[in-house]
Amino acid sequence: MSLDVAAIRRDFPIFAAQPPPFHYLDSAATAQICRPAAEALLRFETEARANVKRGVYRLADAATRAFEEARARVARLLGGVDPREVVFTSGTTLGLNLAAHTLAPRLGPGRRVLVSVLEHHSNLVPWQLVCARTGAELVPIPATGDGRLDQAALEARLDRRTAVVAVTHASNVTGAVTDVARVAAATRAVGAVLVVDGAQRIPHGPVDVRALGCDLYAFSGHKMFGATGAGVLWGRGELLAELPPFLGGGEMIARVTFAASRFADPPHRFEAGTPPIGPVLALGAAAAWMTALDWEAVQAHERALTRRLLDGLAALPEVRVLGPADPEARIGVVAFTLEPHHPHDVCQLLDVRGVCTRGGHHCAQPLMAHFGVEASVRASLALYNDETDVDALLEGLAFVRSQLG
Numbered sequence: 439m440s441l442d443v444a445a446i447r448r449d450f451p452i453f454a455a456q457p458p459p460f461h462y463l464d465s466a467a468t469a470q471i472c473r474p475a476a477e478a479l480l481r482f483e484t485e486a487r488a489n490v491k492r493g494v495y496r497l498a499d500a501a502t503r504a505f506e507e508a509r510a511r512v513a514r515l516l517g518g519v520d521p522r523e524v525v526f527t528s529g530t531t532l533g534l535n536l537a538a539h540t541l542a543p544r545l546g547p548g549r550r551v552l553v554s555v556l557e558h559h560s561n562l563v564p565w566q567l568v569c570a571r572t573g574a575e576l577v578p579i580p581a582t583g584d585g586r587l588d589q590a591a592l593e594a595r596l597d598r599r600t601a602v603v604a605v606t607h608a609s610n611v612t613g614a615v616t617d618v619a620r621v622a623a624a625t626r627a628v629g630a631v632l633v634v635d636g637a638q639r640i641p642h643g644p645v646d647v648r649a650l651g652c653d654l655y656a657f658s659g660h661k662m663f664g665a666t667g668a669g670v671l672w673g674r675g676e677l678l679a680e681l682p683p684f685l686g687g688g689e690m691i692a693r694v695t696f697a698a699s700r701f702a703d704p705p706h707r708f709e710a711g712t713p714p715i716g717p718v719l720a721l722g723a724a725a726a727w728m729t730a731l732d733w734e735a736v737q738a739h740e741r742a743l744t745r746r747l748l749d750g751l752a753a754l755p756e757v758r759v760l761g762p763a764d765p766e767a768r769i770g771v772v773a774f775t776l777e778p779h780h781p782h783d784v785c786q787l788l789d790v791r792g793v794c795t796r797g798g799h800h801c802a803q804p805l806m807a808h809f810g811v812e813a814s815v816r817a818s819l820a821l822y823n824d825e826t827d828v829d830a831l832l833e834g835l836a837f838v839r840s841q842l843g
C-alpha cells in the first residue's frame with residue numbers, strides 16, 4: 439500500500455495554518471507537531487493540570503496516571519520494553535549528559551571513551567567534559583569518505599580499556615544510518631557500555647532497542663512529532679539499576695534524613711523535580727500516533743523522496759552532497775553545498791520560495807572538518823513531505839543560482 443500523504447498532512451495543524459507556498463524541509467531540527475500531541479498538551483494545561491507523583495486528590499491522580507501511560511506508550515514504540523526502562527528527560531541533550539555523568543564513576547586514567555566523529559555536539563561535548571574530569575581518554579572513531587561510521591576502525595580501537603562507546607543511530611548531517619547491532623556486538627565483547635543518540639532515527643520508525651543490543655538510547659519528543667521540552671533516555675534495566683543519580687531533588691528519593699538520602703528505583707531516580715508534564719503527555723500521544731502507522735509504507739515513501747532529492751541534486755553541477763549517495767544507506771537528511779555560495783545566502787533565497795532549510799555547521803563541526811567545509815545547507819524530510827516539497831527545493835536552487843550567479 440502506498441502512503442496516503444494527504445491524510446498524514448491533515449494530522450498536522452501547521453499545514454492548514456501556514457499560507458502557501460510552504461515547504462517544510464527542516465524536520466531534523468524540529469519536526470512539526472501532530473494533532474494528537476498538540477491536543478494532549480493543550481488539554482493537560484487547560485483542563486487537567488496538576489503535579490504528578492505526589493497528589494492524592496483525583497485531578498493529581500489522573501495526571502500521574504496519564505504521565506505513566508505516556509511512559510507505557512513510549513515503551514511500546516521501543517519494541518515493547520519494560521516502562522521502568524523509560525526515563526523522561528527534557529530532550530536528547532539532557533539524556534546524553536545524564537549518561538555521561540552517571541557513567542563517570544566507571545571512567546578514570548587508563549579507561550577510554552570511544553566517540554564517533556559523526557556526532558552532534560551533544561554526544562561529544564558531555565564526553566569531553568567527563569573525560570577531562572576523570573582522566574579518561576577520549577578516542578575518536580573515524581568516518582568513511584562518504585560520512586558513515588568506519589566500523590573496521592571502531593573494531594580496531596575496541597579493547598578492554600574501553601568503558602563507553604558513543605555513536606549516533608543516524609547522522610544529522612549525512613543521514614547515514616549506523617549498524618548499531620554490529621557496534622553493540624563488538625562493544626559487548628569488550629564489556630563496554632554502548633550509548634546511542636537516536637534523535638534523528640526515531641522519527642523514521644519505531645526502534646526495537648533490545649534487538650539493537652545497545653545499553654542507553656536517547657531521543658527528543660520534538661523531533662518525533664511531539665512538543666518541545668521533553669525527551670527520553672531508554673536504558674537497559676540491569677544497567678539503570680546500577681547507575682547513581684544524576685540530578686538531586688524531589689521525586690528521585692526513597693527516604694531523606696539530614697545525614698543522607700536513599701534513592702528511588704529507576705526510572706524515578708533519574709527524574710528529579712517536576713517533569714515537563716505537558717510535553718511528556720504530548721510525547722506519549724505522538725508515540726501512540728506513530729505506533730499505529732504503516733511503517734513499511736512510510737519508509738518506502740521516505741526512501742522514494744530521498745532518492746528523488748539525491749537524483750535532483752546530483753544533476754546540479756555546483757552541488758556537492760555530503761554523505762552516502764545510496765538512499766538505502768541513509769534517512770532523508772541531506773546536507774550539501776552550492777559552490778561558491780554561502781549556505782546562509784542559499785537558505786535565505788530558498789525562503790523567498792517558501793522552502794525552509796537550514797544552513798550552518800549543524801552542531802557537528804568535527805564532521806564538517808572531515809568533509810573540509812565550514813558549513814552546508816541541509817534539507818531534511820519527514821513522513822508529511824511529498825514530491826512538491828522536493829521539487830520546490832530543486833527549483834529553488836535554480837532560482838538561487840539565477841540570483842547569485
Ligand code: PMP
Nearest residue numbers: 529530531558560610637638658
Ligand atoms: N543529536 C542529534 C543527532 C541531533 O540532531 C540533535 C538535534 N539537532 C540533538 C542530538 C540534540 O537534540 P535536542 O536539542 O533536542 O536536545
